[in-house]
Structures are given as structure tokens and as C-alpha cells.
Amino acid sequence: MIVPREKIVQQLRERLERLGSRVTSIVWRLGFASRFLYYLVMHSGTALRRFRLTVAEVYFAGVLSLVIILVSGLFVGMVLALQGYETLQRFGASESLGVLVALSLVRELGPVVAGLLFASRAGSAITAEIGLMKATEQLSAMEMMAVDPVARVVAPRFWGGVISMPLLAALFSAMGIFGGYLVGVQLIGVDAGAFWSQMQAAVDLRNDIMNGVIKSVVFGIAVTWIAVFEGYDAPPTAEGVSRATTRTVVTSSLAILALDFVLTALMFTGGNTK
């Protein structure tokens, strides 16, 4: 069957139009989210002046995420030790287990896994809370009381998340190292002195720990920005809030993984040029 040329051109045009519309929509939304972030930062005076509002959100986003972060950190560290020992002993380097566990956690797994867990636990909760406040007209009520909801509701949650994330990543790494110690030293029998001293000698404050901290700060900003924006922009319906919550988790997770690649590439290049 011969398809007329006009029909092929028409189909091609429709596909290109759909693609163009999708790209335009993504760029527009990214621009809107950027302007929202700018407005949010410029109206953070209330969140910083009345710091107890931000502290309450640190509790909500940070302290209430502690259980999942600590338990996950423990198990990730334990698995790392098991897998690492298996490989290292083949090369007679089982005493380097502490280095392997610590570097993996501090440079990579700590910020990334803590970020993913933070997006699932706190990010989704922030989106749902702000979205529901919008759907039940609580944000409109604030507007009517001459109170800016971005300054009063969104900014404290944003800064609460930004402060919480690096602390949670640090606790995740610390717990993971403890998990690695439990399995490597207590269970398998690696020498405790070698485990700790090799770790101390190999882990560098600036190249390893600070790079991990920078990653966790960047992930904290990205996740909380996505979470507050999705909540504030959610259609004020049950379905709208549900979709926004899902988008927060998906977009945050992808953003963390993409940013991790970019940051690791930048940090790795920085190390090589020394």
C-alpha cells in the first residue's frame, strides 16, 4: 500500500508539533520553577527572622526521617562490608575493608541514598502538605489575612529541608561505617586496628568528606525546591495533590542521580589536575 506523500508530511508535522509543544512546556515550567525559587529566597526573611518556624520544619523533615535514614545506613554499611570483604580477600587486601566502606559511603552512597530516602520520606510529605493546604484554601486564607504564604509556609519548609539533608547524609554515612565495622570486624574478624587506621589514613577531609558534604547540600536544595514547588503548583484537587506527590519523588530521584554524575565528574576532574 502506498501512503500519499501529503499524509506522511502531515504525520511528521503533527509529531514535530507535539515534540515542540512538550519541550516548550518543560522549558516554561523550569522557568516558572526558577522564578518561584528566586521569589522564595527573596522572601525568606520571615523564615530566618522567626527561626523557630524553620526549626519546626527541621524536626518535621529531619528528625522524623531519622529512623529510616539510620536503619538504611546500617544495612547499606553491612552489605558493603560483606561484598567488599568478598572481593578484597581475593587480592589479600581484606584489611582495607574500612577504607572501602568509608570512601564508598562518604563520597557516594551517603549523599545519594540519603537523598533518595529524603525525597521519598520528607519530599513527598512536604508536597502533600502544601498541596493539601492549597486544596483546602488554607493558603488563600493566609493571603486574605495579608500573610504571604510563600514567606510563612513555603520558605520555612525549604530551609528546613536544606538544613536537614546534609545532617541526614552525615548520619547515614556514620551509621553505614558502624554497620561495616559490625560485619567486618565483629562478624568476619578483620583486625579492628587495621580497619580504623587505614580508614583514617585514606579518607581525606577536603577531597572526600567535603565533596560528600557539597553533594548532600546540592541534593538537599534540589529535592526541597522540587517538593515545595510541586506542592505550591499542584491543582487543588485530590488527584492533583496525588500526581504532584508522585512527581516530587520521581523528579527528585532523577535529579539526584543526574546531579551526582555531574558533581562526581567535576570533582574527579578536579582531583586529576592536581
Place this chain on the structure above:
Amino acid sequence: MQKDSIVEIEGVWFGYDAARPVLRDINLTIPRGAVVGIMGQSGCGKTTLLRIIMAAYLPTRGTAKVLGGATRDLDRDGLYAMRRKMGMLFQFGALFTDLSVYENVAFPMREHGELPEELIHDLVMLKLQAVGLRGAAQRMPTELSGGMGRRVALARSIALDPRLILYDEPFTGLDPISFGVIVRLIRELNDSLGATSIIVTHDVQEALGVVDYVYFMAAGQVIAQGTPDEIRSSSEPFVNQFVNGKLEGPVPFHYPAQDYGADLELAAS
């Protein structure tokens, strides 16, 4: 702006979509100290008009003058300064669910001043006493009935002694006792605070018992106005159908549709 009016709407047009205006050439005046009802069928544009008055939307054409100034001329600070003189009761209360009843009423006081805690306590108790809920001060909004929630929201909306109080469907979903309480409170609070109240509602019979003057809307236009007695005895067909709840009248029972027989495919057989 007339000296004795607090809101003046002059030739206001508004539409979310330019091709389909929701409000069409609205003209109305709200006199100072009165309780005024804006009534009409669901979807006639009365809530949109309320949002024009509270400056959530700006008119596409025409002027909305509220509390002495045109809303179009207000910057952010001017808008917030105007809203500090207004109170708003939302349809379902819009209470902050993470705050207690006490903290909900105290919220505007804490946000707009450095009042000492003792004074805030006394003011909150005064407002809660006015709506009869002083004993529920420590309860959470989820522990309240619909009527109680609406009364707490009313106490919050009068926290800063507003000059203009807006009510968006205040009677929706209330039982007869709660309804009677809200009607009495609207009148008493308006008179005791020396405020002006605007009630947007489709509960016509209930609202006619509390308002001083009524604007009746249909299809984005004011089609009738007058005192409650004038509205009750209006010969305007739409008002007559609406006030008396008649099935027959200008508002058809059936939503426009194609021929019934065609839908049932009777013509084919």
C-alpha cells in the same frame, strides 16, 4: 467614591478566558454598615465577584473600589494593607489543621504585630466568647463539627476587628441549629464591630432573613436588587423561580442536549 459606601463596582467585566466573560458589566454599591447579600444560582459569577472585591482578581474592564481605593492601583504592600482591614469566612472555614482553635484565632494577631502574649490571650478569648467556643480553645480543627469549625473561622476572620467582612457561602452544609447560630452571629458581629458585611450565597431563603439589601445575579449580570421584601415579591421570572424554588421557569430542568429520541436511537428502528 461615595462617602457612605465601602465598595463600589463600576462597569466591571471579568473572564478567565477573554472569549467567555464570567462577569458582564456589573455595577453595585455596598453601603457602609450594611449586611448585603449577593445571591444567585451556582456558576452565576458571584464568587468571582467576591474575588474581585478581595482583589484576588483584577477586572478585565471597569473599576472595583474597595475601602477607598481602586484595587487596580494597589501594589503588594497596598494590597496587604487593604486586606488587613478585611475579614473573610471561606466556604468550609479553611482553618489551619496543624494549629489548635486558640492558635488559629491568634494567627493574624501574631503575624501582624508584636502584641504581648497576655494581650493575645485576652483577645483570643474575647473572640472565641463572641462565637460561643471559648471552651473549645485547645481543640484541634479535626475535632470540631462543621458548624463549630465555621464559628472558629468566623472568630479568626474578626480577629483584627475588620471594617469589611466577606462571607463565601457561609451556610453550606450546616444543620439547622448551626445555621441559626451563624445567621445570628453575622448580624450581631456586623453591628457590634461597626463593620460592613457581604454574603455570597445561593441559600436564598436563609440569607433573606439576615441581609439589609440584596443583589441578584444570573449569567454574570445583576438582574435584580432591593430589600429582602422587594426580592420576595419580585415579578422578575428568574428571581421568582429561584426564590420560590420552582421547577418551571427561565432556568430549564434539562441541560441542553440533542434530541432524546436520537440518543436512544429510536429513529433507526
